[in-house]
Amino acid sequence: MDFILNIGLLHYLILSLLLFLIGLTGVLISRNMLRTVMSMFIMTISVVLNFMVFGHYCDNSMENANMISIFVLTISVVQTIIALVILYKIYQANEYLDAEKIKDKEN
């Protein structure tokens, strides 16, 4: 009961782990490439959450955590935008974003 009521580092870590696993599952099982990009973004959010939690519980100033998180998230956003542009080009060429179909077409 105490574990449920006293929220601490472990709770946030479990949340982060679950989020990362959901993102990983999305990357592995989804055939739609757009959904794969979104799943990668979920994984990034879980990593950023990890940084924030460790910053909150281990470093009271939070400056390092903020800096690293903003840096990571900015890179992630840029990566997502580039991926979306590539996907848009693929969609223009093929009219679908199914990874299996694109693979078959290449073969």
Add this chain to the structure above:
Amino acid sequence: MESNIFYFYSLCVIILGSAAGIILAPRMYISVIALFFLICSSGFLYLSLNAKYMAIFQFILCGIFLCGYVFILLKKINRLNLKLKLVNPIKIIFSSLWVLLFGVLTCLFFNEEFNNSLYSIFNFIIEKSSDTVKFAEHIFPLHLVILLVFVAAIILRIFLSSPVVSQNEEQK
């Protein structure tokens, strides 16, 4: 203490639910909405960890994401070949000028009546200050501004809904 627990667990449910929704949603637009919810709720989680700047960054990201989504929606609506009516460009320019004037008036209203409170809000966001900004004090003037925005929107709607040239009529 109890409110913190409730806040954390409800955010947990929203975050995990929206993350699962992104993968399992039958339609793509539902997963996009789920992603929006995920970014927004993770921003609130950062707020609970006292990470103000990260939360602001996350909310800005949310806004940009929403703008992109609205843009895609507009393109999709355009592709449906709906019989949309064309508005005279002069009217659009006049309406933009009206909105600009309204914006300037609102800023002046804030500046004169409420002791430069807009400056304080921007100061709160930009600088690492813990000065006497209390958002509760700004709620009342914000209500007034929202009311004025609604009035301006109604005036614009009445102004723009006057008889206009249809696209089909033009083609004929």
